[in-house]
Amino acid sequence: DQQVKQNSPSLSVQEGRISILNCDYTNSMFDYFLWYKKYPAEGPTFLISISSIKDKNEDGRFTVFLNKSAKHLSLHIVPSQPGDSAVYFCAASVRNNDMRFGAGTRLTVKP
């Protein structure tokens, strides 16, 4: 039973436009959420995080939004660049315990 779900396996956007990646979770105890980026043949790398006491966190071109009532978070990338093409994983944990990951969304940014 997946506690973290990414229902879009892939997303394609034009360079310069906004990319929006979505994630839903079922465990209301989750209080920390992260996004990881993964290139082929490499391990995932941390991108951005948000704790449950916030509803938005911004880092340069990347913004994560959290809607606790809907158990939904999203990652916005503005503007999208070809180098952003990768698989993005949403992850969640309860306090500082082990993390659960979604299935990933493959983002393709076309020049």
Next chain:
Amino acid sequence: DVKVTQSSRYLVKRTGEKVFLECVQDMDHENMFWYRQDPGLGLRLIYFSYDVKMKEKGDIPEGYSVSREKKERFSLILESASTNQTSMYLCASRGGGVYGYTFGSGTRLTVV
């Protein structure tokens, strides 16, 4: 920067073989994790360890065991490899009060 090193990038093993996947981290992290990544399923937690000699089952521990004799090393063991264990295996560590993990580059295991 924390470095997590997985000893092999690619492995091919035969059904029934005992397989060892090694992971070493160099930043004295307490927590270490093993995941497998499969298309459409994402990263699924196999085992984790919060301290030396300590281990906990994750979501899919069947067919696997682990060993943590030293703080920096966390080994994943496939007791008798089967074809459904063909996958990308990712090791991660966490410590220093940081929530995020640092991942290794992964080991792609093929069982034939």
